[in-house]
Amino acid sequence: MEMVERRARKPPATRLTVADWTGAALEAMARGGLAAVAVEPLAAALGATKGSFYWHFANRDALIEAALQRWETDHTDAVITMVEAEPDPQARLRTLIGAVIESTAIPGADAIELAMLATADHPHVAPVLARVTQRRLAYTAQLFEGLGLDPDEAADRALIAVSTYLGHAQLAHATPELVPGTPELRRRYVDRIIGLVTAV
Amino acid sequence: MEMVERRARKPPATRLTVADWTGAALEAMARGGLAAVAVEPLAAALGATKGSFYWHFANRDALIEAALQRWETDHTDAVITMVEAEPDPQARLRTLIGAVIESTAIPGADAIELAMLATADHPHVAPVLARVTQRRLAYTAQLFEGLGLDPDEAADRALIAVSTYLGHAQLAHATPELVPGTPELRRRYVDRIIGLVTAV
DNA sequence: GGCGAAACATACGCCACCGTATGGAGGGGT
DNA sequence: ACCCCTCCATACGGTGGCGTATGTTTCGCC
Structure with a gap:
């Protein structure tokens, strides 16, 4: 920026x-x-x-x-550095998920990323997308490992978490009326995501 | 078809x-x-x-x-009718999630849907997408209610489940190398999704 | 204060696609 | 057998974008 x-x-x-x-x-x-x-x-x-x-x-x-x-x-690790400010893994995960879900609520925030996903086949887009996704998955998995999960389980949960974000971004863009519309609803929704994704 | x-x-x-x-x-x-x-x-x-x-x-x-x-x-309720063959809600949910995740593994299976998501802004695409998503969310929420969850919780979990599917479809298309590649890995992955999304 | 290169404008040919206009083929009905 | 209506081909003009060629300005610099 x-x-x-x-x-x-x-x-x-x-x-x-x-x-x-x-x-x-x-x-x-x-x-x-x-x-x-x-x-x-x-x-x-x-x-x-x-x-x-x-x-x-x-x-x-x-x-x-x-x-x-x-x-x-410009985009890489913009969120991650913010998340790293948090002390424990639990708080980091909450900050991360809260931030990315909230970003889908402000119109146009993820527009470029959605545009890239919409053109994932393009020879110049594909590698960028792959690198960014790879980094996100690795970082998220690392957070889960910080919660005491073994690497396999952490990798799967990271995949679930990232998929949930991507799908939510897609929904928020395509059908915003079907997605939690108020900050309070989103807060509850984020709480439930975290509750499920960090379940023992 | x-x-x-x-x-x-x-x-x-x-x-x-x-x-x-x-x-x-x-x-x-x-x-x-x-x-x-x-x-x-x-x-x-x-x-x-x-x-x-x-x-x-x-x-x-x-x-x-x-x-x-x-x-x-042509597309509506193709999966749902298959799912309805299952007896209890638990089995229905497993069949549903297993089927949609597996569909992302066969190349081109979700191509039209991904193309529609990629063009969600188009005035003719948007309403179709909204209706299909609405139906999916309602049906999935109904499944969760069948598990004994109250409507609020069921709606949130349905949103999480559908988001996870959409995100996974996106990932499987954009970066297939970052997604479970063998039937066994996918089985384990689906098991974990179900385990998390149906957690009490 | 003039000179050369960097930065830009203008004008052109090309291609892919949209939509229209108009003229056929071809088959049913009587 | 004829006709008419359906279905399609051909030919045309128009638009929007890409890339090139060639002038034209503007700046740094000596």
């Missing part, structure tokens, strides 16, 4: 940077998915033309690759 | 029906998502031209609507 901010933002009237393009690409992806990462619309949104774009990038694919890479580095 | 089979299939050499077009649309959707439901490619795949298509349908949107409606009716 860095802010390079070379000059003005909306009507640049000045030169654009690679970060401007990747940033616009990620915004477009959040709104309309990978298909919305199109050169000419992005140029229009930035107040420029394709001439600018094709100086900074070889083609559309290069932009996609750069944007995804930026997302991965 | 009916087979109308008017005449020959691949090189029709005869007239096409609405079902031919919606069927081809669903196949294309399973392979390439909603974006792959394109008139001219479909016509080529059916050995016809656009002239045929625009006689049966007003436009591409009408085809999408018809295909989605067909999917919803």
Whole structure:
């Protein structure tokens, strides 16, 4: 979430940077998915033309690759570092699950991630998705091991927990009316998830 | 899964029906998502031209609507009727979860559903998705109530169960290497899911 | 203050797809 | 046998996006 901010933002009237393009690409992806990462619309949104774009990038694919890479580095461990502030594994797990469930409640928060899941087949998306998921699973399993579970059981529960998050994100996006809508309901819901997923 | 089979299939050499077009649309959707439901490619795949298509349908949107409606009716309660064969609620829940998890292991089985989730914003997709999800949640909650849980708790657990399925389907599609790969591992995994989700 | 390169605009050809217009084939009914 | 209505092919114009080619500005720098 860095802010390079070379000059003005909306009507640049000045030169654009690679970060401007990747940033616009990620915004477009959040709104309309990978298909919305199109050169000419992005140029229009930035107040420029394709001439600018094709100086900074070889083609559309290069932009996609750069944007995804930026997302991965910007995004990785954003939650985890927050969770690590908690003392014991139990509290960490609650913070983690609470945070990710709550994130699905604020509209557009997981838009890029949902867009990537929607385009998981894409050759540039797949490896990013695999790495992020792998990291999440490993970290979550580690939390469960901290609760005293053996590695097998911890791995399975991590898979269940991550699946539950992904499915909830999907539901919150596709059918928000079928998902706990108030903070209190969500709190109760998170409590029940934790209760089930940490059951002895 | 009916087979109308008017005449020959691949090189029709005869007239096409609405079902031919919606069927081809669903196949294309399973392979390439909603974006792959394109008139001219479909016509080529059916050995016809656009002239045929625009006689049966007003436009591409009408085809999408018809295909989605067909999917919803063909698809609804396919699993549920199988589950209803089981005697007690406990066995029903196991059959249900086992079946849906196993379905994510056979490639392309949930392709259309994943494609719909990937395009949940589409005005024709959203209501279909909402209805199907609503039915699933209601049925799953009913199963949990059959186990003696009060409605609130049953609803929450149904949401958790459905979310877990959706997330698992997502993972199995995006990163199949991170998901239980053998029938034995999946059996153990399903057992653990059931153990957690039915915990007292 | 002029020069060269970096950054951008303009204009073009191309492709894939949508939708329309219009002209046939082909089979049923009488 | 004819006709008509169903079904389909052909041909066309239009749109949106990709990539290239080639000017044009703007800046750093000496």
